[in-house]
Amino acid sequence: MRISAPWWMSRLLAVWLGVLLGGGCGQPGGISEEPEVRDSSLLGSWARARVAAGMHHSLVVRLDGTVWAAGDNSDGQLGDGTTVSRHVPVRVHGLRGVAAVAAGTDHSLALRHDGTVWAWGGNALGQLGDGSSDSHSEPVRVRGLSGVVAVSAGEGHSLALHRDGTVWAWGDNALGQLGDGTSDSHSEPVRVPGLSGVVAVSAGDNHSLALRSDGSVWAWGDNNSDQLGGAPGAQSYSVPWRLEDLSEVVAVAAGGNHSLAVRADGTVWAWGDNFAGQLGDGNILTTRWLPKQVQGLSGVVAASAGWAHSMVALSDGSVWAWGNNTSGQLGNGISVGYGALPEQVQGLRGVMAVAAGGLYSLALRSDGTLWAWGSNDHGQRGDGSTVYLSSSVRVRWLSGVVAMAAGSAHSLAVRSDGTLWAWGANYYGQLGDGTRKDHDTPKRVQGLSRVVAVAAGDGHSIALCADGTVWTWGYNHDGQLAHGSTNDSPVPLHVRELSGVVAVAAGALHSLAVLSDGSVWAWGYNRQGQLGDGSLSSSAEPVRVQGLSGVAAVSAGLNHSLARGTDGGVWAWGGNSFGQLGEGTTSNALVPVRVRGLSGVETISAGFNHSLARASDGGLWAWGGNYTGQLGDGTTSNSSVPVRVQGLSGVAAVFAGLNHSLAVRTDGSVWAWGINSFGQLGEGTTNTSFAPVRVQGLSGMETVAAGSLHSLSVGSDGSMWSWGNNHHGQLGHGLPGRSPTPVRSLLY
Structure with missing residues (x-):
């Protein structure tokens, strides 16, 4: 006799925890590629599950299931019951048993092991999903959702993936980012029609991505910078659009106005806005509406898209970044200009998860330590300072x-x-x-x-x-x-x-x-x-x-x-x-x-x-x-x-x-x-x-x-x-x- 859960649920847990912590008891650390599309499609989103970077605030889930936050707190997005910004992590009130977090511009999401979703911070557009437009400095439960396996937060909207493969959305919908065929905002979750068999979701500033189990990518919302990947004509799409020239995808990431996809062969592809080189093709300023492979990278196991920069973790534990670098967010030792081609982040090894924020970056290592670099004007790096850094520093307040x-x-x-x-x-x-x-x-x-x-x-x-x-x-x-x-x-x-x-x-x-x-x-x-x-x-x-x-x-x-x-x-x-x-x-x-x-x-x-x-x-x-x-x-x-x-x-x-x-x-x-x-x-x-x-x-x-x-x-x-x-x-x-x-x- 061998006791086991249904394959999809036990595999989801195993992929998420295994990637986050580099394997199980007695096994060596590091990240390995997963060849099966259905499973490895979860790799990108769940590898990032324990760490999230918003515009000016950060979230991290500790091994005990508590959530900690640092940075801007003007809308209560740190969840500590105040609106006081913090330069070192504080605990989010009342949350335990958390499996994943997501950070938007001014709001935060947490997914608990029981499949419920909790939200806090700014709520003017209903992005907290509690049926109101009132901001909250402590977590409130998102209405009507259970059985959720992944969450993502955009500028003013939120996404949730149900275990049955359906996608749910709430918040701002002026540009169709909820995908329900309207431009009406919703303060409670609504189902994105026409999508099934979805295994990963990602919310950009005002656009959304979904990855299906067949390796296809679907997009909706703002398309002003071609971030929907080939959708013809319109400035926005209020229903999901399939990217026709992209297949065998295992992970997706939506940034400010650009998008990333990791394919099963370990390559990463990018499209959308490129004013800072965030597409990684060696060019700057040229917006691209069709996905193109990022040069010089293979063995990619996780990707994250920030406001105008991009990051990936490779199977060897190294981190690479490109795009906007005005605050040192590329981690290459300088804090000026742009990087139109991927460069390795200095001094980091054994990384298993990355998160690109507004003008800063986070990385979670296999030893459980969190590292940060880039902008820090709101204390979002959580290292106790407010100075910019162009090389990574350990966030020491989360040890013990x-x-x-x-x-x-x-x-x-x-x-x-x-x-x-x-x-x-x-x-x-x-x-x-x-x-x-x-x-x-x-x-x-x-x-x-x-x-x-x-x-x-x-x-x-x-x-x-x-x-x-x-x-x-x-x-x-x-x-x-x-x-x-x-x-x-x-x-x-x-x-x-x-x-x-x-x-x-x-x-x-x-x-x-x-x-x-x-x-x-x-x-x-x-x-x-x-x-x-x-x-x-x-x-x-x-x-x-x-x-x-x-x-x-x-x-x-x-x-x-x-x-x-x-x-x-x-x-x-x-x-x-x-x-x-x-x-x-x-x-x-x-x-x-x-x-x-x-x-x-x-x-x-x-x-x-x-x-x-x-x-x-x-x-x-x-x-x-x-x-x-x-x-x-x-x-x-x-x-x-x-x-x-x-x-x-x-x-x-x-x-x-x-x-x-x-x-x-x-x-x-x-x-x-x-x-x-x-x-x-x-x-x-x-x-x-x-x-x-x-x-x-x-x-x-x-x-x-x-x-x-x-x-x-x-x-x-x-x-x-x-x-x-x-x-x-x-x-x-x-x-x-x-x-x-x-x-x-x-x-x-």
Whole structure:
């Protein structure tokens, strides 16, 4: 048996993540060409998915699914709740689980893993798609869209590609850029008629491109500079036009008034405006209405078109640019004039994604670092300065820890370069270093790279890699490693029965995984039904959880499991002696049951015998065991239905530990409640608290994780903090003894 998602969805995920991070666990970095047109057509758009350059602002998706922005913010396009421009990246409020971003002139788009689209910034022309013309400095959901797999943003319009191959558009339509046959603008998405089987879209200033699975390119909108590629006569087209002289295309990019296409043979073709040499044919000023091959380039795997310059990444990891260079955006060491032929960007190797903005450029390397050059008058490069640069500089504000997990007595952390680090208890080999020796400082887990998520159980560990594979190690008495045996492993082993995985969770003795098709699979201990397959039989191989589809996230406790659907509903199964399933009884459930009264949930977490859920309004709910106040409602009474946690609003992240709970608010403060015998609440004492108390000395925090008796938190600067029990070195700072207040980890 091999568990896999439908071919198109799993392949989409694999192409996107594989290209972004240069392959899967244990594989060398770099970009390789994909020969099949249907798959490789996604290469250009999804290779750029984690980084986007607008006219004067930039967006980047971190490995933890959060979005960060820098630059001009006059219309709220940075999404941080203000209109203050930023010279270093700030986090976009309220967004997690993001797969892709797009930047327009003054608005931004984000595509979440659940297929929903979110928008913020300027909205005078309806480009945010929320049914209004009001600008927003925080993300709002685009109306009526789900099942989306790609997005693109133009000057005043937006595009979305649905998984069924249809294209949807909204915003400015004065020049027909929405492709619906009219010139009427729309503040909600409308379907572009006559297009099907589309695999990629790109929005220019006022024109749009679509690539179909047969390798054909279609264009509509403004044609004043022949950017539609051979469309005769008219200054604009309000319906899609097929470019007759272009075939076997695998990626497209629309710029200010010019267009690019990458063909299956690795060549790049250009047409449209050429006043600055952005077509790369050695000429300047000559607009061209038919696509022509850009000279001297082969092995192209990704392309990006800016306002008046063009960029490509090659299969060898090098970057080439041409066109306008008045601000040094070509990266060739000078900042004057134009470049009518491609030149290699200086000092960059191992690049897998590029983004050309107004007068600046971005590149994402295979080690996860972001590099920028060109104009910076609004701080759009994100490097902390406002000076122009004609050579690349690293954006250092996006490094550090991006994901973490706390087990019973060990800790895991993923850095921005995709490496995995572990410390603490190692008696079952849960640190993955081949030994059973504890470590009080972080040590890299060998053999794993491009890690995007981790989970830690009582004595076992799980890593999810960029290629959708799962790796496990540590304690395995009940088959929680899914290797088909009950033998422990002190080193990571590939779970070969799983592919296309998008999320993982570890309970005390069981494990969970969500596939890209929304199904949930479980393995390990099952004496209370925590595997959800209708039986009480433990399994050393993955079994499918019954009756669940459309799942976005999972969490595992001692003997119970939780799942959150893309519709915001929560489901639970397994042990229920304390009411931790939240359905009003204390009876175990061998298959999922719906948690009562919850909707619009965005985050879930399962503790020892209690559960937490964060709603879309920032409210926090808890249910289950409460004998140490872990529900945070001011009592010690168990509850079999969700109750509101006292005094907390604007919650951004939550985590349930053994018998304590943690939450991060949108202001970056951390709050804790429950048992505190080892200082795991971080407020300076060992006094148990039945209601949330603020963790001392922490600000600017992004996320938290709770183990049995210790707690972790990561800040927006990538720094990591820990507090509580340290008997096995699980705090990771190399010092002996517990700590009732946060101390900084040595991992940064």
